[in-house]
Amino acid sequence: AQSVTQLDSQVPVFEEAPVELRCNYSSSVSVYLFWYVQYPNQGLQLLLKYLSGSTLVKGINGFEAEFNKSQTSFHLRKPSVHISDTAEYFCAVSEEYSGGGADGLTFGKGTHLIIQP
Amino acid sequence: DTGVSQDPRHKITKRGQNVTFRCDPISEHNRLYWYRQTLGQGPEFLTYFQNEAQLEKSRLLSDRFSAERPKGSFSTLEIQRTEQGDSAMYLCASSLLGGRARETQYFGPGTRLLVL
Numbered sequence: 001a002q003s004v005t006q007l008d009s010q011v012p013v014f015e016e017a018p019v020e021l022r023c024n025y026s027s028s029v030s031v032y033l034f035w036y037v038q039y040p041n042q043g044l045q046l047l048l049k050y051l052s053g054s055t056l057v058k059g060i061n062g063f064e065a066e067f068n069k070s071q072t073s074f075h076l077r078k079p080s081v082h083i084s085d086t087a088e089y090f091c092a093v094s095e096e097y098s099g100g101g102a103d104g105l106t107f108g109k110g111t112h113l114i115i116q117p
Numbered sequence: 118d119t120g121v122s123q124d125p126r127h128k129i130t131k132r133g134q135n136v137t138f139r140c141d142p143i144s145e146h147n148r149l150y151w152y153r154q155t156l157g158q159g160p161e162f163l164t165y166f167q168n169e170a171q172l173e174k175s176r177l178l179s180d181r182f183s184a185e186r187p188k189g190s191f192s193t194l195e196i197q198r199t200e201q202g203d204s205a206m207y208l209c210a211s212s213l214l215g216g217r218a219r220e221t222q223y224f225g226p227g228t229r230l231l232v233l
Contacts, residue, residue: 004159032220034221036224041229042226042227043121043208043224043225043226043227044160044208044210044224045224046221046222046223049220049221051220090159090160092159094220104150104152104162104163104164104165104173104175105150105152105160105162105222106162107159107160107161108159109157109158109159110157110158110159
């Protein structure tokens with residue numbers, strides 16, 4: 001079974017500064033990796049995903065993430081954050097199987113990104 | 118594409134009552150998922166459907182929980198004899214297996230349940 005660890009429960013960052021949110025996963029098979037963002041009292045919105053190919057993935061709102069298979073990591077980065085980026089960020093994994101689809105996602109506990117003016 | 122919708126958005130009930138939630142997936146999506154999210158935690162997978170078939174259930178889904186997707190479109194999640202520990206946000210997601218957007222799950226806004 002897969003698992004996801006988000007090492008930081010909260011990350012405070014000043015506006016316009018860069019940020020990195022860390023995610024490590026554990027799985028015995030090939031995986032798909034995702035980052036979702038959740039604004040207060042809302043559902044989850046997909047930021048970006050890694051399925052295969054290039055290990056650097058670009059997403060919406062200027063975010064990007066890099067898949068590192070040897071370190072089993074999928075850290076999320078943004079070079080300059082804005083106050084509107086304040087939200088909860090979830091890393092998630094699903095295991096690839098021969099059917100070619102994905103089953104239920106396994107999520108980390110989330111990282112609360114706090115942007116300070 | 119109107120997105121995934123869920124109804125109701127909020128539900129307050131007394132312990133021991135039954136509640137039912139509805140999820141309408143993105144049209145043409147053949148997979149539908151239910152998750153539960155408690156405060157300060159990430160969503161936890163409960164169950165999913167491919168068309169009308171329920172293909173997987175988590176051990177979190179006790180026998181008080183039942184989900185259906187009778188015509189392969191909308192789905193309902195019923196909780197019988199609710200307990201205070203059932204208080205959570207219940208999220209629905211849908212995806213298209215085999216399509217261009219495969220493996221991406223699109224989430225609804227959730228139903229927040231409070232059991233008193």
